[in-house]
Amino acid sequence: MTWVEIEERLKETKIVVFPTGSVEQHGHHLGVGADWLQADEIARRVGEKSGAIVLPTLCYGVSGHHKEFPGVLTMTFGTYKQVIFEILESLNRYGVEKVVFMNGHGGNAGAIVEAAKEARDRFGMLCAVTHWWDILKNESIHGHTAEQHAGYAETALTLASRPEAVRMEKAIVVATRQVDPEIQLTRAGLARFKNGIVRIPLRVIDVTDTGSMTETHPDDTETTSDYSMITPEYSEELMEKVVDWLCEFIPRFESLTLPQATKRYP
Ligand SMILES: [Zn+2]
Secondary structure, eight states, rough: OOHHHHOOOOOTTTTEEEEEEOBBOBBBBBTTHHHHHHHHHHHHHHHHHHHHEEOOOOOBOOOOGGGGGGBBBOOOOHHHHHHHHHHHHHHHHOOEEEEEEEOOOOGGHHHHOOOOOOHHHHHOOOOEEEEEHHHTTTTTTTOOOOTOSSSHHHHHHHHHGGGBBBBBOOOOOBBOSSSSSSSEEEEEEEETTTTEEEEOOOOOHHHHHSSSSSSOEEEEEOOOOTTTTTTTHHHHHHHHHHHHHHHOOOOHHTTTOOOOOOOOOO
């Protein structure tokens, strides 16, 4: 769109979709662009189906915990938060009031939330941060959870986005490496101890050699190299589930009004 067209569109709607991702390793079988490719394709389809305004995808993200693998390009938390905030600030200048993030990379979430809080504080903007694995939280992906790094769901969504970024014959998802019988690592940052959960920030290289993790303890999910059920048809179905959810959520979020705060302690 030209700026003139954008100005016209913003007379009808004050909401935009912002796809964000990362450039980081995704095991032996997915290209390093997986996260931004998925976010980009989901947002593109949402725009096509719902008519929502979609921003260009921010491909780079916060991937310092993956940096030992070739191909990883990362920003620090502070830089990324500032980049996101300045884009929100730009949108605010010409009247955008709400932003729906389609974030394809978990490592970005903290910085996006912080930038969104600042935008809320400074100019009243309202943001919603969505992740496809949260949208698919209650789906069983052939017995696996959606959020596994380079797992079934992520492989399917990459396949539906950009098939040439998938090497299905090299697909293997391995159990997160264990170093202690009692402290059970489920990912590079989370472990279980007895009935509780403890956060132990690690590098991804500490818990996997291949880079693709079950993100569960080996007792919960076995290592698998059987990706035969991740067909193009299945991938397309999963992609459409995410797209449909967003197409229903966006108008709902657009009409959401928050009550005015009655107390102010500046
Ligand atoms: Zn990913």
